[in-house]
Amino acid sequence: MTTPHVQTLLVVTLVPVSMDLKEMGKLAKKSFAQSRTNSQDCADKSSPCVNSSALYLNWRRKLEDQQKRMDKTDEAIISLSRVLQSREARDSQSRLVSTSKSQNLTECGSGVTAWKSYPWVNWYYGRARGQLKSVTYNKQRSNTILKVEFHSQLYQDGSQKCSEYSFKFDGQECSQPAPIVISNARHSGGGGSNFFPAEVSGFCNATSRGPLQSGPLSISVHINDPCSGGDAYTGKYYTGRLTSYILVEEYCP
Numbered sequence: 331m332t333t334p335h336v337q338t339l340l341v342v343t344l345v346p347v348s349m350d351l352k353e354m355g356k357l358a359k360k361s362f363a364q365s366r367t368n369s370q371d372c373a374d375k376s377s378p379c380v381n382s383s384a385l386y387l388n389w390r391r392k393l394e395d396q397q398k399r400m401d402k403t404d405e406a407i408i409s410l411s412r413v414l415q416s417r418e419a420r421d422s423q424s425r426l427v428s429t430s431k432s433q434n435l436t437e438c439g440s441g442v443t444a445w446k447s448y449p450w451v452n453w454y455y456g457r458a459r460g461q462l463k464s465v466t467y468n469k470q471r472s473n474t475i476l477k478v479e480f481h482s483q484l485y486q487d488g489s490q491k492c493s494e495y496s497f498k499f500d501g502q503e504c505s506q507p508a509p510i511v512i513s514n515a516r517h518s519g520g521g522g523s524n525f526f527p528a529e530v531s532g533f534c535n536a537t538s539r540g541p542l543q544s545g546p547l548s549i550s551v552h553i554n555d556p557c558s559g560g561d562a563y564t565g566k567y568y569t570g571r572l573t574s575y576i577l578v579e580e581y582c583p
Contacts, residue, residue, distance in 0.1 A: 438582035444470045449575040453482075454565030455553070458493060462564055464550035467578045472544045474580045478510065479531040480551045482574035485563035486514045493562040494554040495530045499542060501550075504534035515557070525567055535583075549578060 448465045455462050462480075469476070478497050486493055492515035496503060503509045510532030530551065535542055553562060566572040 438471060438473060440582050442579050443474060443582055444580040445578060447575055447577050449573050450565075451573050452566045452571065453574050454563070454567065456563055457553070458555040458562040459553060462495075462551040462553055463574075463576060464548060465576050465578075467547050467549050469542060469544045469547050470580055471582075472541065473583065475533055475535040475583055476542060476549075477531065477533050477579040477581060478549060479529055479577040480575075481527070481529050481577070482565055483525055483567065483572055484514050484528045485525045485561075485567060487561035487563075490557065491515070491561070492555075492557040494556050495528075496552050496554070497530065497532065497534070498550050498552060499534060499537050500539070500548050502537035502539055504532070504536070505538050506536035507533060510534060513556075514562070525563075533581075549576065551576065 446467060448463075450463070453463075462482075467476075476499075480495070480497070484493070484495075492513050494511060494513050496509065496511035498504075503511075510530065512528070512530050514528065553564060555562065565574055
């Protein structure tokens with residue numbers, strides 16, 4: 331009759347080679363437990379105990395090795411995923427920049443592409459020289475043309491006197507296609523108030539410094555006194571309501 335120790339040894343030696351780690355672990359644990367609880371002392375009959383223990387330890391070692399390989403694989407996958415995400419983000423940014431440049435330089439369409447109005451209610455300026463108003467417009471493209479308009483109420487006093495109104499871009503008058511300027515003249519003195527609504531407008535795509543580039547652009551309206559000594563007044567005077575404003579429109583050529 332086979333002893334319990336021999337039964338344990340037989341179980342151990344009949345483990346299939348193709349058995350996976352999970353099944354091998356279950357059998358090793360069972361065999362190890364049986365050998366430990368046997369009535370015979372493992373010290374006296376060590377061979378079966380050693381074999382069952384070896385099987386269990388071998389299974390644990392293989393399981394740990396497999397776990398280490400899985401951990402390394404996970405780390406490699408995570409590292410590769412981060413590299414791919416970084417590359418995709420970089421490529422996406424490059425595509426956006428490339429598309430933006432392409433649209434900025436070539437794809438413009440037709441007509442007005444952007445515009446902005448800058449109003450001032452009941453505003454006035456009581457001198458014959460100086461800067462009337464200044465605004466900052468964010469030009470969308472480098473190859474567009476700007477149309478600017480200044481709407482307000484003008485007044486000129488004195489005999490043979492005049493005032494000159496002009497636009498400037500970053501402190502420079504327009505050079506292409508031409509300066510944007512008008513004159514308000516009074517040829518004879520006398521009573522009465524010469525207030526009338528007026529508009530200063532024109533197109534510009536370059537100054538003496540070169541073409542108007544995309545980005546923030548200072549646009550200002552100025553008054554000058556080329557006839558000397560005239561009394562000029564711009565904006566609201568006396569009663570009533572008045573909205574003065576600068577209008578900027580961006581056109582594709």
